[in-house]
Amino acid sequence: MALLDLMGRRMALRILWELANAPAPLTFRALQDAADTNPGVLNGRLRELRDARLVEHEADGYRLSDGGRSLLAVLLPLHGWAEAWAAAGKPSAPGRVRSPRKR
Amino acid sequence: MALLDLMGRRMALRILWELANAPAPLTFRALQDAADTNPGVLNGRLRELRDARLVEHEADGYRLSDGGRSLLAVLLPLHGWAEAWAAAGKPSAPGRVRSPRKR
DNA sequence: CGGGATCCCCGACGATACTG
DNA sequence: CAGTATCGTCGGGGATCCCG
Numbered sequence: 180m181a182l183l184d185l186m187g188r189r190m191a192l193r194i195l196w197e198l199a200n201a202p203a204p205l206t207f208r209a210l211q212d213a214a215d216t217n218p219g220v221l222n223g224r225l226r227e228l229r230d231a232r233l234v235e236h237e238a239d240g241y242r243l244s245d246g247g248r249s250l251l252a253v254l255l256p257l258h259g260w261a262e263a264w265a266a267a268g269k270p271s272a273p274g275r276v277r278s279p280r281k282r
Numbered sequence: 283m284a285l286l287d288l289m290g291r292r293m294a295l296r297i298l299w300e301l302a303n304a305p306a307p308l309t310f311r312a313l314q315d316a317a318d319t320n321p322g323v324l325n326g327r328l329r330e331l332r333d334a335r336l337v338e339h340e341a342d343g344y345r346l347s348d349g350g351r352s353l354l355a356v357l358l359p360l361h362g363w364a365e366a367w368a369a370a371g372k373p374s375a376p377g378r379v380r381s382p383r384k385r
Numbered sequence: 386c387g388g389g390a391t392c393c394c395c396g397a398c399g400a401t402a403c404t405g
Numbered sequence: 406c407a408g409t410a411t412c413g414t415c416g417g418g419g420a421t422c423c424c425g
Contacts, residue, residue, distance in 0.1 A: 181364070181368065182360070182363075182364040182367065182368075183286070183289055183290045183295065184290065186286055186290070187286050187287065187289070187290025192286065231367075231371065232371060246367065249363070250363065250367070253359055253360050253363045256356055256359065257285070257356055257357070257360060260352070260356045261284070261285040264285065264334075264353070265284065265285075267335075268335065
């Protein structure tokens with residue numbers, strides 16, 4: 180699945196996430212700062228995400244496309260599963276497993 | 283998300299898929315053949331998947347665990363989304379996704 | 386047959402300098 | 406500020422050999 184290729188890349192999900200939580204479109208710099216990455220990676224990812232029509236670029240910056248938003252929506256259940264899975268997997272880890280964290 | 287790290291790896295999903303469709307547990311060789319990969323990768327992935335408790339290893343071979351099956355279930359919607367997404371995006375686009383494999 | 390060990394290659398990433 | 410170019414590094418993955 181090509182989707183996983185894309186989403187598995189270094190800052191892909193992070194970028195989508197930052198854009199999703201931004202009140203307004205983010206500039207290149209703003210994104211670079213928010214995702215804490217470098218121009219090269221950010222630029223590459225941005226290109227791929229735009230090719231995939233998951234984000235859009237306008238004069239005022241980058242924003243999620245409808246498709247991007249729908250992807251995020253589909254990703255949520257997976258995210259939930261992953262959390263439960265991770266929680267089940269590290270019962271012996273420095274135990275803060277008990278208090279479910281919400282952010 | 284660590285899940286994506288794992289699933290994004292070279293044969294992870296493929297292995298889960300092959301195991302899911304197998305009528306009975308698959309042996310190492312059978313899996314290697316089914317997924318068309320090499321011992322090194324297969325072994326590595328198998329170790330990770332076992333660590334993640336997504337697959338189980340018994341005397342008669344490898345099989346999906348309950349967790350593995352549940353993951354696959356959660357993955358289905360994503361898969362559906364990905365198909366629609368791919369279909370919408372690359373009806374005529376030059377497919378640069380995967381280069382032809384030599385065998 | 387199962388599956389570790391090895392070797393090599395290539396692409397992704399990180400950092401940063403640089404141009405418009 | 407936006408984005409590109411360059412360069413070194415690092416790790417994953419392909420192929421193979423081989424032992425238990």
